[in-house]
Amino acid sequence: MNPYISSFWRKSASSFSRLDSLGPGLRRGGEGISGAFDFAPSWFVVWFIVMNNTMNEQYLNEHEVIHRYLVDKLPDDERDAFEVYLLEHPELLDEIEAARHIQNAFKANAGLLKKSRFPAWLTARSGQGLLAAAACLVVAVVIVFRLPQQNADLPLQPPVILETLRGQGDDIIQVSGTPLVQFLIDVGPPALSEELSYSLDIVQEADGSTLATAQGLHVDQDGWLLFSLSDQRTPLQGLYRVRVVQEGRNVMVGEYRVDFTAE
Amino acid sequence: MATDNTATSTEIVTGINSGDRNFETLLIQKYGKTLLYILERRTHDKDLAQDICQETFRILIEKFRVGTIDEPERLAGYIQQTAINLLIAERRKTQRRKTDIDSEALDAVSDRRATPHDEIALMRLRKAVREAILALHNERDKEILYRYYIEEQDKEQVCGAMTLDFRHFDKVISRARSRLKAVLEANNDDVIQEELT
Numbered sequence: 001m002n003p004y005i006s007s008f009w010r011k012s013a014s015s016f017s018r019l020d021s022l023g024p025g026l027r028r029g030g031e032g033i034s035g036a037f038d039f040a041p042s043w044f045v046v047w048f049i050v051m052n053n054t055m056n057e058q059y060l061n062e063h064e065v066i067h068r069y070l071v072d073k074l075p076d077d078e079r080d081a082f083e084v085y086l087l088e089h090p091e092l093l094d095e096i097e098a099a100r101h102i103q104n105a106f107k108a109n110a111g112l113l114k115k116s117r118f119p120a121w122l123t124a125r126s127g128q129g130l131l132a133a134a135a136c137l138v139v140a141v142v143i144v145f146r147l148p149q150q151n152a153d154l155p156l157q158p159p160v161i162l163e164t165l166r167g168q169g170d171d172i173i174q175v176s177g178t179p180l181v182q183f184l185i186d187v188g189p190p191a192l193s194e195e196l197s198y199s200l201d202i203v204q205e206a207d208g209s210t211l212a213t214a215q216g217l218h219v220d221q222d223g224w225l226l227f228s229l230s231d232q233r234t235p236l237q238g239l240y241r242v243r244v245v246q247e248g249r250n251v252m253v254g255e256y257r258v259d260f261t262a263e
Numbered sequence: 264m265a266t267d268n269t270a271t272s273t274e275i276v277t278g279i280n281s282g283d284r285n286f287e288t289l290l291i292q293k294y295g296k297t298l299l300y301i302l303e304r305r306t307h308d309k310d311l312a313q314d315i316c317q318e319t320f321r322i323l324i325e326k327f328r329v330g331t332i333d334e335p336e337r338l339a340g341y342i343q344q345t346a347i348n349l350l351i352a353e354r355r356k357t358q359r360r361k362t363d364i365d366s367e368a369l370d371a372v373s374d375r376r377a378t379p380h381d382e383i384a385l386m387r388l389r390k391a392v393r394e395a396i397l398a399l400h401n402e403r404d405k406e407i408l409y410r411y412y413i414e415e416q417d418k419e420q421v422c423g424a425m426t427l428d429f430r431h432f433d434k435v436i437s438r439a440r441s442r443l444k445a446v447l448e449a450n451n452d453d454v455i456q457e458e459l460t
Contacts, residue, residue, distance in 0.1 A: 064418055069304075071415035080343065083301050087339035090297045101385060105392035106412035112396045113409040161430070186430075224434070 055085045066092075066099050162186065162242065162256045172239070176261040181236075185225040185244055187253050197247045198225055205239040205257070215247065236260040272338035279327035287324050294342055295320065302346060315353060319346040395445075407436055 060066060065082055068074045074082060086092055106113070160175055162185045175181055187198060201213040212229075219225050225244065229236065237260050244253040270278070270289055278286030298319065302312035322345060326332075332341055399405050403425070410416045410424065422432050 067411075068417055071417070073415070073417055080347070084340045084343050086301065087294055087297050087343055090293070093297060093300055096300075101388055102392070103412050103415075105385075105389045106396075106408065108389045109393045109396055110409070110413045112393065113405050113413060 055081055060085075066096055070096065070100055070103060160184070160258075162254065172257045172259045174259050174261065175236075181229045181260075183227050183229070183242070185227075185242075185254065185256075187219060187225050187244060187246075198253060199245050199247050200225075200227065201243050202229075203241050203243070205241055211236075211240060271336070273335040276327050276331050276335040276338060279324060280329075280331050282328070290324065290327075291320055294339070298342060298346055301343070302350065305347075305350060311353065315346055315349050318349055322349075407432070411436065 055065075060082075065074065065078070069079065069082055086096075160173060160181060160183050162173065162183055187196075196218075197215075198217045198219075199213070199215040200217060202211040203209065204211060214227065217225055217227070240258050240260065242254075242256045242258055244255075245251065246253050270286070270293075275286050275290050275293070279290065295316065299312055299316045302315050303309055306312045306315070319342065323342065332338070396405070396408070399408075406425065407421060410421045411418075416424070418429065418432055421427070422429060
């Protein structure tokens with residue numbers, strides 16, 4: 001990013017943040033350009049995009065520009081910026097047309113997708129819906145250490161997300177002051193991961209002692225590996241390594257460092 | 264100076280200004296198809312879009328013949344702005360103008376009628392989408408696809424309605440697309456498969 005613009009934005013961010021509070025329509029992203037744009041109103045982002053020629057493939061993907069263009073949901077300024085980009089990249093026309101054809105093909109089959117009035121397990125003749133519902137319960141594996149019967153009473157915090165695809169490197173994930181921690185682990189593309197099983201172990205870095213292990217884990221319906229830790233009896237403290245291994249091939253999927261601290 | 268599609272916008276503007284008619288044709292060849300598409304999206308009227316597209320290039324060519332623009336590297340923005348201004352003006356009046364630009368070149372870029380091959384490809388696509396939907400067993404995948412493609416909700420709306428965060432949305436839509444792509448791979452429409460990638 002142009003350092004002058006970056007500097008300008010940092011100085012200006014506070015004044016724009018008030019506009020942001022007016023509603024989500026003014027908050028159309030900008031994360032593709034810089035995290036600082038989280039607070040940017042849409043007109044500023046579009047102005048930045050146009051002035052700095054930063055509309056690019058990443059921006060198009062992250063902000064679903066083609067989809068929103070096709071369904072006429074781009075704000076005027078963003079649509080103008082996209083049209084200019086399109087004139088400079090005419091090869092995108094094929095992609096837009098393909099997206100339009102897919103959308104039309106879905107519309108031609110809309111009846112198949114329309115939400116049924118009853119849960120799938122009540123309407124599915126073959127019982128597949130019932131099986132799917134049961135599978136959802138099974139695959140959303142929750143490993144609760146210590147006093148599992150009491151966890152329903154524990155306050156739930158937002159889950160801690162451990163990602164493998166976007167990379168967390170050697171970053172230490174800080175978790176503090178909560179008796180029940182939920183972890184969501186991204187173990188890879190869902191289409192590939194959902195047929196596989198995983199094992200997990202949590203080891204204390206200081207002395208190498210194993211806090212917990214689990215085998216035969218499967219991803220949930222969103223492709224996440226879910227597990228919970230409860231520290232109601234003995235507070236979790238210190239640095240731990242969470243290792244996830246794909247079973248069968250014994251491939252390490254991810255290793256994360258988690259630092260538990262008291263509140 | 265290149266006189267094919269590799270010519271830069273600055274070369275095109277300068278070339279027209281120097282009196283080389285090849286660059287006038289090149290201007291239309293390079294930007295005409297896209298501009299017409301943009302105008303058709305905006306007007307939903309092919310005839311009106313074609314008229315405005317033609318008028319845009321007439322104005323630009325006449326301008327470039329006698330002068331130039333401050334930032335020729337931003338020619339695309341100039342074209343878009345000119346066309347949109349014309350569209351706004353056109354909506355205020357219905358009189359159409361006659362032009363004397365290279366109509367043959369414009370007709371060539373505007374000939375986007377569906378060929379029999381296109382029709383067959385679209386029929387195959389509809390069939391493939393139908394098969395892909397029937398293969399979906401997850402009600403939530405279906406709901407997301409319904410909201411996204413049929414109700415035309417964007418990611419923010421889908422996530423709000425289904426209490427999903429953006430990461431979840433990406434995962435679910437990605438998985439649904441993967442399944443659809445697996446069905447479409449039986450067909451040979453590379454462009455559509457790329458769109459799903």
